[in-house]
Amino acid sequence: MITIALSKGRIFEETLPLLAAAGIVPSESPEASRKLIIGTNRPDVQLIIVRASDVPTYVQHGAADLGVAGKDVLIEHGGDGLYQPVDLNIAKCRMMVATRVGFDYATAVQRGARLRVATKYVQTARLHFAAKGVHCDLIKLYGSMELAPLVGLADVIVDLVSTGNTLTANHLVAVEEIMTISSRLVVNEAAMKLKHATLQPIVEAFRQAAGG
Ligand code: PRT
Numbered sequence: 770m771i772t773i774a775l776s777k778g779r780i781f782e783e784t785l786p787l788l789a790a791a792g793i794v795p796s797e798s799p800e801a802s803r804k805l806i807i808g809t810n811r812p813d814v815q816l817i818i819v820r821a822s823d824v825p826t827y828v829q830h831g832a833a834d835l836g837v838a839g840k841d842v843l844i845e846h847g848g849d850g851l852y853q854p855v856d857l858n859i860a861k862c863r864m865m866v867a868t869r870v871g872f873d874y875a876t877a878v879q880r881g882a883r884l885r886v887a888t889k890y891v892q893t894a895r896l897h898f899a900a901k902g903v904h905c906d907l908i909k910l911y912g913s914m915e916l917a918p919l920v921g922l923a924d925v926i927v928d929l930v931s932t933g934n935t936l937t938a939n940h941l942v943a944v945e946e947i948m949t950i951s952s953r954l955v956v957n958e959a960a961m962k963l964k965h966a967t968l969q970p971i972v973e974a975f976r977q978a979a980g981g
């Protein structure tokens with residue numbers, strides 16, 4: 770059995786055409802069925818539905834052979850035990866620093882004062898500000914980061930931005946791009962060797978369908 774770990778929502782939706790290119794069609798939608806294990810047209814392939822940030826963990830431990838995870842998630846996880854053979858170019862967005870409208874970020878960063886940074890992406894934020902030589906106090910949040918600068922919990926947030934609508938709706942503005950983000954195919958290192966004959970064609974189909 771080949772097990773593929775996906776999160777529902779944008780990753781599931783944007784992975785569907787790649788699965789189709791590999792000849793894999795899920796037998797139902799996770800949104801509709803609420804099932805966590807979903808069969809496919811291939812009796813030897815199943816999907817498991819997990820939280821986006823849990824995909825690398827399932828694949829690392831071999832509970833799934835393959836998975837699709839954002840670069841943001843992979844940086845926070847660290848990537849141990851995972852091959853990342855294909856950038857799928859899906860679920861694209863940008864990792865940004867954002868502040869309240871009117872907050873003087875450029876000056877705050879120059880002054881050498883400590884910056885209070887609220888984020889779900891502590892690893893990414895730590896590396897970014899360390900590279901700039903900016904001292905920061907990291908405040909770990911699990912969601913609704915946009916609130917933090919509004920209520921004085923932090924000076925800035927580090928978060929994903931796609932349309933920018935969420936920032937605008939909360940009177941925040943992006944002040945710096947940290948990196949562009951897309952999702953990658955991840956493969957369990959041991960499975961890649963032991964199940965090579967079955968996995969390789971799926972990896973290649975994903976590579977072709979992703980455009981390279
Ligand atoms: O939602 P949940 O808490 O279950 O988990 P998750 O947020 O980790 O999963 P999901 O499915 O929302 O995101 C999965 C992956 O999609 C992420 O790991 C990213 O790699 C990628 N992705 C692409 C995004 C976005 N675009 C995105 N816009 N992930 C999150 N967002 C959020 C962002 O955090 C912010 O809250 O959307 C909001 C901003 O959107 P705009 O369009 O208003 O700018």
Ligand code: MG
Pocket residue numbers: none
């Ligand atoms: Mg989300």
